[in-house]
Amino acid sequence: MPPDDKRTMGLRERKKAKTMAAVQMHALRLFRELGYNATTVEQIAEAAEISPSTFFRYFPTKEDVLLKDNYDPVLVDAFEAQPSDLNPLQAMRGAMVSAIANMSADELATMRERNQLIMTVPELRAAALNNLTQTMQLIAELAAKRTGREPDDAAVRTFAGAVIGVNISMRNIRMRTSLNCWTKR
Amino acid sequence: MPPDDKRTMGLRERKKAKTMAAVQMHALRLFRELGYNATTVEQIAEAAEISPSTFFRYFPTKEDVLLKDNYDPVLVDAFEAQPSDLNPLQAMRGAMVSAIANMSADELATMRERNQLIMTVPELRAAALNNLTQTMQLIAELAAKRTGREPDDAAVRTFAGAVIGVNISMRNIRMRTSLNCWTKR
DNA sequence: TTATAATTTGACAGTAACTATCAAAAGACA
DNA sequence: TGTCTTTTGATAGTTACTGTCAAATTATAA
Numbered sequence: 001m002p003p004d005d006k007r008t009m010g011l012r013e014r015k016k017a018k019t020m021a022a023v024q025m026h027a028l029r030l031f032r033e034l035g036y037n038a039t040t041v042e043q044i045a046e047a048a049e050i051s052p053s054t055f056f057r058y059f060p061t062k063e064d065v066l067l068k069d070n071y072d073p074v075l076v077d078a079f080e081a082q083p084s085d086l087n088p089l090q091a092m093r094g095a096m097v098s099a100i101a102n103m104s105a106d107e108l109a110t111m112r113e114r115n116q117l118i119m120t121v122p123e124l125r126a127a128a129l130n131n132l133t134q135t136m137q138l139i140a141e142l143a144a145k146r147t148g149r150e151p152d153d154a155a156v157r158t159f160a161g162a163v164i165g166v167n168i169s170m171r172n173i174r175m176r177t178s179l180n181c182w183t184k185r
Numbered sequence: 186m187p188p189d190d191k192r193t194m195g196l197r198e199r200k201k202a203k204t205m206a207a208v209q210m211h212a213l214r215l216f217r218e219l220g221y222n223a224t225t226v227e228q229i230a231e232a233a234e235i236s237p238s239t240f241f242r243y244f245p246t247k248e249d250v251l252l253k254d255n256y257d258p259v260l261v262d263a264f265e266a267q268p269s270d271l272n273p274l275q276a277m278r279g280a281m282v283s284a285i286a287n288m289s290a291d292e293l294a295t296m297r298e299r300n301q302l303i304m305t306v307p308e309l310r311a312a313a314l315n316n317l318t319q320t321m322q323l324i325a326e327l328a329a330k331r332t333g334r335e336p337d338d339a340a341v342r343t344f345a346g347a348v349i350g351v352n353i354s355m356r357n358i359r360m361r362t363s364l365n366c367w368t369k370r
Numbered sequence: 371t372t373a374t375a376a377t378t379t380g381a382c383a384g385t386a387a388c389t390a391t392c393a394a395a396a397g398a399c400a
Numbered sequence: 401t402g403t404c405t406t407t408t409g410a411t412a413g414t415t416a417c418t419g420t421c422a423a424a425t426t427a428t429a430a
Contacts, residue, residue, distance in 0.1 A: 010425060012377075040415065051380045056417065122315065125255035130307065136354060157354045165350020169321060169342045197406075225386065236409045241388065315391055 011093045020058050023048040027065045030113075036121045063127040066114065072138055074099050078144050088143040092163055119171055129168065205243050208233040212250045214300075221306045230247050248312040249301065257323055264327050273328040277348055304356055314353065321349045 026047040030039045041062055045052045059065045078095035086094065103111070118124045139150070140160035144151040151157075212230040215224040226247055230237045244250045263280035272280065288296070303309045322336070325345035329336040337340075 010427075015426090016378085039299065041416085041417085052416095053418095054379060057379080060417090062416065126311040126315040127317070129318075130311035133310070133314075133353070136350075138353075158351050161352070162347040163352035163355025164353065165321075165346040166343050167346070167347065168318070168327075168349065169346025180398080189401080195398075200397090201407085226388085237387095237391095238410080239408060245388090247387070257377085 002052065018066065019048065019050060019054075023055065023058060024065055024068075028117075031066070031117060032113075036117065052168065060129075064123055065119065066124060067127055067131060071099075072135055074102075075135075076138065078102075083147075086148050088159055091146060092139070092143075115171060132164050132168070135158045139163050201285075204233065204235060204239075208240065208243060209233065213302075216251070216302060221309065233280075246312075247341055248309055250315060251303065251309060252312055257320055259287075259296075260320075261323065261327065263287075269331075273331050273344055276331060277324070277328075300356060317349050317353070321345045324348050326329065 023044065027039070027044045028042055029046060034043075041055050042052050044065070045055045048055075055065075059068070074096060078099045079091055081092035081098075082094045100108075116130045133145050137160070140151045140156050143149075143159050144153065147156065149156050198272075198313050208229065212224070212229045215229055217234060219228075226240050227237050230240045233240075240250075244253070245259050260280060264276055264283045267279045268274035285293070303313045322345070325336045325341050329338065329341050330335075332341065333367070
């Protein structure tokens with residue numbers, strides 16, 4: 001499933017993908033310039049030349065315009081590509097290292113900016129943490145498959161929780177490194 | 186510092202504490218009866234016989250009416266009461282076990298109901314997770330004190346993150362046990 | 371190419387969570 | 401009692417978000 005195969009992807013879907021990307025781009029720019037709270041959905045819609053109603057058709061909430069990403073499948077692939085004699089913790093470590101190593105400098109920079117914005121704006125941070133519970137479930141399933149246990153197994157879920165928690169604590173370190181706050185409301 | 190010493194606590198503060206408790210009680214009842222989203226702040230205010238503006242004076246957001254609790258100081262006390270030859274993980278385990286053992290059946294039941302409501306309503310879950318980052322910082326400070334390291338130490342923060350993550354995963358298990366959803370909107 | 375069906379869009383009208391302000395009411399204290 | 405401070409309620413916003421429906425756009429078949 002290639003992300004944007006222009007042959008198989010009718011004009012409709014291509015246009016949709018394009019406006020979606022445009023909206024996200026303008027949103028990120030406006031958030032940077034005005035602050036997250038001070039930027040209204042109306043402004044984003046106007047910048048991207050769509051109507052506010054269309055904005056909410058693409059993104060159920062204002063937060064989602066920043067939060068929608070595709071890191072989970074990348075992590076899954078990297079995890080399953082790890083040698084099968086590694087235990088879940090070793091495999092998770094290897095997966096994260098290789099996933100980061102495979103990103104371009106540009107992607108890393110964008111990720112950093114996005115993460116900083118997310119961790120400094122309370123609403124965004126809350127929504128992002130909420131999303132992490134899905135990732136936790138995903139990690140539980142990966143660990144379950146690798147160990148032959150059930151995803152509901154207490155040890156499996158504890159492992160997934162610990163991984164997520166450590167992940168959060170790492171993001172927090174980055175947050176505290178730079179103190180400028182983006183909310184200017 | 187006794188919670189409600191009627192001698193030292195002038196009429197003003199006593200009244201404030203009473204209306205605050207009343208608002209929380211009515212809110213929880215209405216959430217149970219109507220669902221979280223279907224209950225408006227106006228309804229809660231009317232039930233508690235205050236004006237909507239007063240509601241927001243007590244609770245900055247609708248979520249806070251459910252989320253405000255005092256578990257952190259309890260955990261701190263229990264942690265610091267653990268024998269000093271235990272390592273942070275052992276001490277944390279002992280602290281949590283003793284904190285739960287010291288709760289009455291009523292308190293436990295209320296906590297369960299509250300937790301279930303929180304984990305099944307997305308907005309509440311997001312806000313609750315957000316609050317957990319403060320608890321994470323707290324745990325980092327406790328672990329730092331016990332080990333003689335700094336709270337910013339990578340190992341200390343990783344420990345705190347893992348504790349929080351496992352905590353989240355435990356709540357999720359409870360959530361999945363009962364499937365009825367409180368949002369009836 | 372043209373007609374028709376399916377999808378996407380924009381305009382409009384609403385709801386509800388918040389915010390700011392300011393005068394009135396209630397508690398504190400002399 | 402009288403005055404000073406704190407708390408409250410009323411009022412009027414702003415903004416995120418929802419629902420509906422007709423117009424515009426794209427896909428499909430004749």
